[in-house]
Amino acid sequence: MFQIRQARFLLFPFLGASLLACGTASTPGEARSPLTAQAASAACEGGAFRVIVGGVTYQGNRGFDIPVPAGARVQLRGRYVQFDLDGDTLSAYDYVMTGAANSADMTGGVRTPVFASKVVDLGQKLGGTLKASISDAAIVLERRGSSAKMKIQAKDCAQGGIFQMEPETGAPVTVTHTLAPGMYYYKNPYTGKINLGNGTDFRGKDSPQMATLNLQADHFSVWTVQSGGRMGGVLGEDAVELSAGATKCVQDCQAQNQIRGTLPVTDPAYSN
Incomplete structure (x- = not known):
């Protein structure tokens, strides 16, 4: 028998046309991400990115304008997630669950x-400050180039919808x-969908919106993402729910991504 459970958001809510206003590293901001409610679950307990x-x-529930030298790495360090x-x-790079x-x-x-x-091929380099909004276990980062913008939404949680990459290049x-x-x-025999794992009960899934899979191999996947679309990722029970997938939407997509009612979970890793 498979489990039927009350559904929740599987995907990150989109933030709309612009990032929430951010303060500077020396001035506390009031920016609050819409991911806050999701981050309150048990899987995110004690999560917080630096x-x-x-x-x-840079840390704490506030906004920052962060100077990033050309060629620099930005380190995200949380309780459960690091990259x-x-x-x-x-x-x-180097996306790790800490255990x-x-x-x-x-x-x-x-x-x-x-x-x-x-890796995203933007065709150009981004510049200016990196805008970061930290709210409990959630973070939103945005940086712009001459004709491109990249947004990263991430959550410091043990499982769930925990990463989203949103390129806008036109x-x-x-x-x-x-x-x-x-x-x-691998192809999950209980759902018929492509999951990622390591031979244990670890389950993950690429979560695209307005993206086309070009190549699927055992250790990599290649996607074409439309401007305003996204490549997300989910881990755990969310990765094996029999959802219909994301709608074709590139702006203000929060309502369309909400699951209503219940969803079946047939993978025995989560259905017992």
Whole structure:
């Protein structure tokens, strides 16, 4: 028998046309991300990101304008999740679950690398300050170029919808996901969908919107993402729910992404 449970948001709510106003590193801001309500769940308990650039740490529930030198790495360090961003493109590297104790932990308390990289080909470098809005276990980052904008939304949680990359260039872009050693893509026999895992009960899934899969291999996937679309990622029970997937929407998509009613969970890792 599979489990029917009350559904919740599977995808990040979009923030609309602009990022919430951010303060500077020396002036407290009032920016509050719409991800706050989601981040209050047990899987996110105690989660909070720190942003580290050039040895300077930015943290706390507020907004920041962060100077990022050309070629610099932006380090995101949370209780449950850690990864780096290339400051020039906001491509992500070394995405790791730390194995910190939590009732929703999928790692068995073991540090678990998930993605080696999530690389976006913007065709140009970003510049100016990196705008960051931290709110409890959620963070939103945005940086612009001459004709491009990249937004990253992430959550420091043990599982759930925890990462989203949103390029805006006026044209389609290529995003390539490469899994960490030990992780692989596979077709889940209980859902018929493509999951990622490491042979344990760890479950993950790429979560696209307005994106086309060009190539699927055992350790990487290549996508074409429309301007205003996104490449997200979910882990745990959300990765095996029999949802219909995201709607075709590139602006103000929060309502369309909301699941109403219930969804079946047939994967035995989460249905017992």
